[in-house]
Amino acid sequence: MPMxxxxxxxxxxxxxxxxHAGVSKAAVxxxxxxxxxxxxxxxxxxxxxxxxxxxxxxxxARALRxxxxxxxxxxxxxxxxFYAEIVTGLVDELAESEYQAIMIQGGTRDKTEKxxxxxxxxxxxxxxxxxxxxxxxxxxxxxxxxxxxxVLGRHDRSPAYDSIVDDDRAGSELVMEHLxxxxxxxxxHITFDKExxxxxxxxxxxxxxTYERVMREHDLAGEIAVATTSYTEEGGYDGARELLGRSPRxxxxxxxxxxxxxxxxxxxxEAGLSVPGDVSVAGYDNTxxxxxxxxxLTTVDQDGVVMGRTAGRLLLERIEGRTSAAxxxxxxxxxxxxxxASPRPCPADTGTWMPARTVRDVTxxxxxxxxx
Amino acid sequence: MPMxxxxxxxxxxxxxxxxHAGVSKAAVxxxxxxxxxxxxxxxxxxxxxxxxxxxxxxxxARALRxxxxxxxxxxxxxxxxFYAEIVTGLVDELAESEYQAIMIQGGTRDKTEKxxxxxxxxxxxxxxxxxxxxxxxxxxxxxxxxxxxxVLGRHDRSPAYDSIVDDDRAGSELVMEHLxxxxxxxxxHITFDKExxxxxxxxxxxxxxTYERVMREHDLAGEIAVATTSYTEEGGYDGARELLGRSPRxxxxxxxxxxxxxxxxxxxxEAGLSVPGDVSVAGYDNTxxxxxxxxxLTTVDQDGVVMGRTAGRLLLERIEGRTSAAxxxxxxxxxxxxxxASPRPCPADTGTWMPARTVRDVTxxxxxxxxx
DNA sequence: GGAAAAATGTGTACCGGTCTACGACATTAC
DNA sequence: GTAATGTCGTAGACCGGTACACATTTTTCC
Numbered sequence: 001m002p003m004x005x006x007x008x009x010x011x012x013x014x015x016x017x018x019x020h021a022g023v024s025k026a027a028v029x030x031x032x033x034x035x036x037x038x039x040x041x042x043x044x045x046x047x048x049x050x051x052x053x054x055x056x057x058x059x060x061a062r063a064l065r066x067x068x069x070x071x072x073x074x075x076x077x078x079x080x081x082f083y084a085e086i087v088t089g090l091v092d093e094l095a096e097s098e099y100q101a102i103m104i105q106g107g108t109r110d111k112t113e114k115x116x117x118x119x120x121x122x123x124x125x126x127x128x129x130x131x132x133x134x135x136x137x138x139x140x141x142x143x144x145x146x147x148x149x150x151v152l153g154r155h156d157r158s159p160a161y162d163s164i165v166d167d168d169r170a171g172s173e174l175v176m177e178h179l180x181x182x183x184x185x186x187x188x189h190i191t192f193d194k195e196x197x198x199x200x201x202x203x204x205x206x207x208x209x210t211y212e213r214v215m216r217e218h219d220l221a222g223e224i225a226v227a228t229t230s231y232t233e234e235g236g237y238d239g240a241r242e243l244l245g246r247s248p249r250x251x252x253x254x255x256x257x258x259x260x261x262x263x264x265x266x267x268x269x270e271a272g273l274s275v276p277g278d279v280s281v282a283g284y285d286n287t288x289x290x291x292x293x294x295x296x297l298t299t300v301d302q303d304g305v306v307m308g309r310t311a312g313r314l315l316l317e318r319i320e321g322r323t324s325a326a327x328x329x330x331x332x333x334x335x336x337x338x339x340x341a342s343p344r345p346c347p348a349d350t351g352t353w354m355p356a357r358t359v360r361d362v363t364x365x366x367x368x369x370x371x372x
Numbered sequence: 373m374p375m376x377x378x379x380x381x382x383x384x385x386x387x388x389x390x391x392h393a394g395v396s397k398a399a400v401x402x403x404x405x406x407x408x409x410x411x412x413x414x415x416x417x418x419x420x421x422x423x424x425x426x427x428x429x430x431x432x433a434r435a436l437r438x439x440x441x442x443x444x445x446x447x448x449x450x451x452x453x454f455y456a457e458i459v460t461g462l463v464d465e466l467a468e469s470e471y472q473a474i475m476i477q478g479g480t481r482d483k484t485e486k487x488x489x490x491x492x493x494x495x496x497x498x499x500x501x502x503x504x505x506x507x508x509x510x511x512x513x514x515x516x517x518x519x520x521x522x523v524l525g526r527h528d529r530s531p532a533y534d535s536i537v538d539d540d541r542a543g544s545e546l547v548m549e550h551l552x553x554x555x556x557x558x559x560x561h562i563t564f565d566k567e568x569x570x571x572x573x574x575x576x577x578x579x580x581x582t583y584e585r586v587m588r589e590h591d592l593a594g595e596i597a598v599a600t601t602s603y604t605e606e607g608g609y610d611g612a613r614e615l616l617g618r619s620p621r622x623x624x625x626x627x628x629x630x631x632x633x634x635x636x637x638x639x640x641x642e643a644g645l646s647v648p649g650d651v652s653v654a655g656y657d658n659t660x661x662x663x664x665x666x667x668x669l670t671t672v673d674q675d676g677v678v679m680g681r682t683a684g685r686l687l688l689e690r691i692e693g694r695t696s697a698a699x700x701x702x703x704x705x706x707x708x709x710x711x712x713a714s715p716r717p718c719p720a721d722t723g724t725w726m727p728a729r730t731v732r733d734v735t736x737x738x739x740x741x742x743x744x
Numbered sequence: 745g746g747a748a749a750a751a752t753g754t755g756t757a758c759c760g761g762t763c764t765a766c767g768a769c770a771t772t773a774c
Numbered sequence: 775g776t777a778a779t780g781t782c783g784t785a786g787a788c789c790g791g792t793a794c795a796c797a798t799t800t801t802t803c804c
Contacts, residue, residue, distance in 0.1 A: 011518075013790055024754045029792060037752055059494045060435035061790035064759045068432065070495065078475055079456025079660075087450055091477055100491040103450055103475035105463055119472040123442070123495075124432045146383075266665045288451075293638045294666050385760055396784045401762060409782055433760035436789045 461680020
């Protein structure tokens with residue numbers, strides 16, 4: 001038998017405001033929604049009443065009739081820094097409007113994601129931003145039929161929903177041209193397939209395809225070495241061990257994601273190999289960790305904030321009634337840090353071999369400055 | 373003038389189910405809510421109709437009359453790994469129930485946080501979990517009068533709301549005893565005050581007080597050195613530079629948070645000091661970065677998952693009617709990694725001085741193994 | 745000056761659920 | 775046999791907004 005809860009003050013409703021201002025509910029509603037057909041006098045009067053009573057409309061009630069003024073954001077997990085950037089952009093874009101962004105975790109299984117999507121629909125959100133969802137395209141289209149939907153980070157565009165995607169082809173080219181430009185020839189790549197991860201998407205394939213294409217374009221078909229694990233730290237670790245097992249070992253590794261690159265660094269570290277002295281490492285995504293001086297990972301930056309802003313704008317447009325699908329492809333940029341450098345001609349060249357030096361190995365210039 | 377949206381299929385409602393099953397709305401509602409007064413036959417019949425039509429109740433409509441089956445989670449920013457852990461625990465706990473967790477970003481300013489809290493209230497959430505909110509205690513109490521509230525990560529408990537907090541006293545003691553046990557005497561600390569950060573909370577004070585107390589208990593009052601900056605990477609960087617400016621410089625730094633510790637590492641790195649060779653570093657929070665081999669930070673682990681689970685349980689209890697306040701204090705544990713070690717007797721001892729070596733400096737044992 | 749048009753305010757049905765009150769019927773008590 | 779009790783199902787008010795239909799007033803235009 002539940003105890004009696006402490007007196008919860010009843011909320012101020014639209015009727016309270018109407019009574020207090022001496023007008024009808026309908027009039028108050030019009031003022032709130034900036035509808036046509038209210039005199040300035042009425043507007044002032046109602047606004048004053050709203051202020052005096054501290055009235056805020058109840059989203060649930062509004063949702064029942066029309067808009068909930070809510071944008072739902074679906075993501076696998078809230079701890080992913082890149083997703084946080086997207087949300088920052090979205091929130092920024094929505095700040096001007098009356099809309100609010102709410103986030104929901106879909107987890108890494110189809111079932112949990114479906115529950116999360118349903119939860120958003122049941123809560124009558126006005127639009128859904130799905131960040132790298134797992135669901136099959138047909139399911140996404142079905143959702144989009146019910147609610148304005150924007151899918152971010154998937155390459156399978158559809159006329160049923162808007163999409164924003166990183167140009168992974170361009171980004172991967174940037175990495176590869178950078179590495180090859182530095183003089184690398186034996187470049188390994190770490191990718192993943194559906195068995196090992198969650199993607200219902202072609203992102204890893206595109207990155208891997210581009211890797212292979214660029215290798216071939218530079219007559220390096222013979223040096224192609226791909227480890228298929230996953231885009232996680234663990235996957236990177238395993239993949240690196242696989243690639244390092246080859247002889248001769250690669251002088252550079254292009255990991256398909258920063259997370260994987262972290263695993264690569266860990267594996268190299270464990271193997272007593274220096275970065276970039278022995279092996280150069282590049283990632284993809286420019287996560288926050290990649291920027292830390294102790295990591296200093298060369299990587300591809302997708303401007304998550306811009307993506308989030310764009311997503312917000314497109315969703316609001318859809319809510320306003322746009323029916324044609326919009327598809328954005330965002331051009332990424334390369335961020336060069338200390339994890340990549342020219343391969344050293346011969347391991348013995350650098351004088352005394354230092355065991356277990358890491359990412360932050362000094363460059364020649366650094367050393368000169370410090371010793372000088 | 374908005375274009376006509378494509379035919380959006382009307383949602384299945386409770387009336388549809390009732391009609392399809394040939395019973396009243398009320399009966400369907402009873403079945404859904406497992407209410408008293410339905411025969412088994414009725415239950416089966418309605419359930420079949422629900423399945424056949426694929427009906428799901430609309431949260432907005434339910435919210436208007438009673439429960440929204442939604443728990444709102446307020447956090448400054450979704451990218452913070454520790455918060456992600458908490459959410460994981462919460463979601464886990466709610467998985468069994470009908471409740472759904474939704475996250476909302478409060479940002480780092482009072483005004484934006486207030487807007488976020490209001491947004492949750494307006495959406496009729498049944499309970500709010502506030503993670504390290506900025507708002508004044510009186511404001512939190514006011515919110516708690518309207519909605520079951522749990523505040524996580526703040527030490528100012530109140531009879532109006534439940535709270536869960538890390539035992540920062542115990543955690544700080546763990547760090548200090550560890551450092552002192554290793555032989556450190558000149559231990560610096562980085563803290564922050566309200567001017568520099570966002571906390572309306574005493575966490576930094578408690579950590580700083582404990583630092584000072586333990587120092588005094590070991591007759592190290594003369595060695596106390598505190599830099600007051602902020603719990604951010606930048607704050608850690610600035611604080612470290614301040615502490616390193618002293619002469620003699622500290623042999624260990626206890627940063628009040630992992631984020632700050634990262635800044636400390638960056639500063640040491642820049643100064644060409646090795647970790648832990650020249651300076652040991654400890655953080656607090658055991659973030660994911662801290663565990664990475666290239667960082668390997670000794671830190672204090674608060675079990676975020678357990679905190680989240682507990683939060684979920686307590687909120688559900690509150691929703692069920694509990695009126696007495698519950699306050700949990702979670703005992704943290706120390707995670708020792710490679711960023712702390714005994715101070716070396718004399719800097720000249722280690723042979724050739726290597727500039728710019730980092731966190732991952734080899735320990736004596738490591739070196740022996742690699743050279744041997 | 746009078747009709748048409750525009751502006752303004754109100755009444756009220758409705759959204760999709762919940763929940764109380766109540767009626768019909770079956771069962772038990774005396 | 776009748777009253778009391780219990781079980782099951784339904785009708786309908788209600789939550790707090792929105793928006794359509796309509797009445798009333800004001801303005802515009804010839």
